[in-house]
Amino acid sequence: MSSPSPHFPQRAFSGVQPTGNLHLGNYLGAITRFVELQKTHECIYCVVDMHAITVPQDPDELTASIREVTAAFIAAGIDAEKHIVFNQSQVSEHAELAWVFNCVARLGWLNRMTQFKEKAGKDRENASVGLYAYPTLMAADILVYRATHVPVGEDQKQHLELSRDIAQKFNNDFGDSIRGHGFADGQFFPLPEPMITGPATRVMSLRDGTKKMSKSDPSDYSRINLTDDADTIAQKIRKAKTDPEPLPREEKGLEARPEADNLVGIYAALSDKTKADVLREYGGGQFSTFKNALVELCVTKLAPIASEMKRLVADPGHVDAILIDGADRARAIAAETMKKTKDIVGFVHKH
């Protein structure tokens, strides 16, 4: 993969939708990565409320979810003072740049998006225009900060590729204007790099190892929510689907055993080990022994986050203040990009 042009600072951006329950997949695939990146990058983490309304939302629940995701970020160890945490709708430049990108992206590109096909289902005529245009807003989220790195779970790979295509097409279409406005290499937007790393980039449902763990699964037993208490976590893991074989001693033995693979992956990610390490310890043993260890590990890791989230959401004024402060700092960066974008596109505006 090509590295970003040198004039772009190493900046990370990612977003999480405030819809329903945050679960272990969000935590391991995204939030723990966000925490890690704070050491090496300037980070901007966004609660993407405008993406949430691409499907119907109850307004009161949406408000509560925005605060809950924010609380999860902070409880997991994101430093909202050193870095930026805010909700998308407070920075109108996201929507402004998304419009420009709607005019850069091609229908054919959006028609290939598998997430739209999945979410729209059979009744595609009845899906919102926003659900269809979702990926151009996502590209705007990233590129309005000219972010270079995007930590996400595996399911967002295709959207990230589209963001790169949009950045590249914008740079090509407006190349002369970009150079005319002082960017000698003609690269106004970086091509953002997806960072899909770690042993749990795709955490699967506890009821079916071939399905992604998801906020929208009707069975609560399919996922571990960040707000679940110890008893609930224990029950869900004990009931998690497995097969009758003991755990293998080597990773190769996990092939074609999706449920076993998933639970080992979760253990590895939570304990910062590799799957091979985990199998060296538990391979050959019964599932029940391993499940007991997994319960203990999950509870130890998640209980402090759940209690800190509870404490934070009990004080919505404090959470809102974090989001307002983050939005002010985000807007300062976004407004600069938007002004330059207007110059490049040829819009008249106040300098």
Ligand code: AMP
């Ligand atoms: P969403 O809840 O769809 O806004 O997702 C927020 C982040 O969590 C994105 O980076 C997703 O890729 C990631 N994510 C969601 N579900 C999973 C999963 N089952 N396994 C790993 N990462 C996930």
Ligand code: TRP
């Ligand atoms: N589409 C992402 C998801 O469903 C959320 C998202 C919106 C995002 N904008 C983003 C992720 C920008 C990374 C960067 O999970």
